[in-house]
Amino acid sequence: MSTATVNTRSETPRRELPWRRRGEAGFDKPTLPGFIGRYLLLLFCFVITVGPFLWELSTSLKGPGDDIYAFPPSLIPSNPTLDNYSEVLRTVPVISYAWHSLLVGIGTVLTNVxxxxxxxxxxxxxxxxxxxxxMAIMLSTLLLPGEVTLTSQYLTIKSLGAANSLVGVFLPGAISAMNVLLMYTAARAIPNSILDAAAIDGATTYQRLRHIVWPNVKGMASVVALMSFIGAWDDFLWPLVVLNEPEKYTLTVGMQYLQSSFGTDQRVVAAGTMIALIPLIVLFAFAQKYFFKGVEAGGVKG
Structure with missing residues (x-):
């Protein structure tokens, strides 16, 4: 009887999956049209995301003899030059403004994490x-655009005596509701049994945070840190509202001077944009390994 049963099972035809037809290639081995479609989609995404950056970089390296408005645009300058960057450094105190942005960015990262x-x-x-x-009140703040609370934030900062200072630039971004939500999601994945066992063993709240919670949420913390720094470095509107002395400007606000002084020479403006962008590119180039590894290591380990 067992033999007959085995033969019956072996002769039973396998059911085809509803999304898979006989003779079709699997997801890992696409057909030729699927293969071409994938790469066309990737090329389209590359053009929309990386294309403007390449055009801006090319413009910053072009000399007066290059036509920056030609169509189709020429990404390779005929006579590459660094004079545009030199003009930016002569016009704007880049080092001072970058230092201000760095201070605000580091403070924002520490407090947010x-x-x-x-x-x-x-x-x-x-x-x-x-x-x-x-929790509902905190999440509801995510529905409001930053411009809605701009006036109330400024009045609060002014009443604290922090207007026209880097402290006033830093305070509204000291903690973000989105970052709290991200850390909430990571902390919620920790089994309650582990924390309860630690509490029974006499671990304090600080010890549970240090030895159990932090090792399992530090991956998400790296996401919070990187995104907080990028947001603080790129912020333009709030520092422009708070600061009224050029000596205290951050880098993004200081670069607006190029737009007013060299509005007709987009090469210098592009060079200033690249100077403000290069630190972020370098930061992500060094931090991306820890960024992606940290996200993958978000689960609790035995």
């Missing part, structure tokens, strides 16, 4: 009255 970790852990693992209400 620390406070978002604490808040995310509290919302995800701790029980307290009104937690759902506080």
């Amino acid at each position: 620390v406070f978002s970790t604490f808040a995310g852990y509290a919302f995800a693992q701790m029980k307290f009255r009104g937690k759902g209400l506080f």
Whole structure:
């Protein structure tokens, strides 16, 4: 009987999956039209995302004899020059402005990582009255564009005596609701049994945060750190509102002087844009390994 059963099972035809037809290639081995379509889609995405950057870089290296408005655009300058960069350095105190942006960026990273970790852990693992209400209020702020709260933020900063200072630029971005949400998601993935076992063994809240929570959320913390720095470095509107003395400008605000002084020479403006962008490119080039590795290591390890 067992032999007959085995033969019956072996002769039973396999059911084809509803999304897979006989004779069709699998997902890992696409057909020729699928293969071409993939690369056309990748080429399209490359043109939209990287194309403007390449055009800006090419413009910053072009001399007066190159036509920057030619169509189709020529990405290779006929006579490459660094005079545009030299003009930016002579016109704008780039080092001073970059130092201001760096201070604001480092402060924003530190506060966002620390406070978002604490808040995310509290919302995800701790029980307290009104937690759902506080969480709903915090998430509702994500629906408001920054321009809506610009006036109230400025009045608050002015009442604190931090207007026209880097502290005033830094404070509104010291913690972000989006970063709290990211850390909340990472902390929620930690099993309650592990934290309960640590509490039974006598671990304090700080010890649970340090030895259990942090090793499992540091991947998401790297995401928070990188995105917080990029946001603080690229911010233009808020520093423009708070600061009114050119000596205290951040780099992005300081570069607006090029637009007013060299509005007819887009080569110099492009060079200033590249100077403001290069630090972010270098940062991501060095941090991307930790960035992606940290996201993958977000799960709890045995």
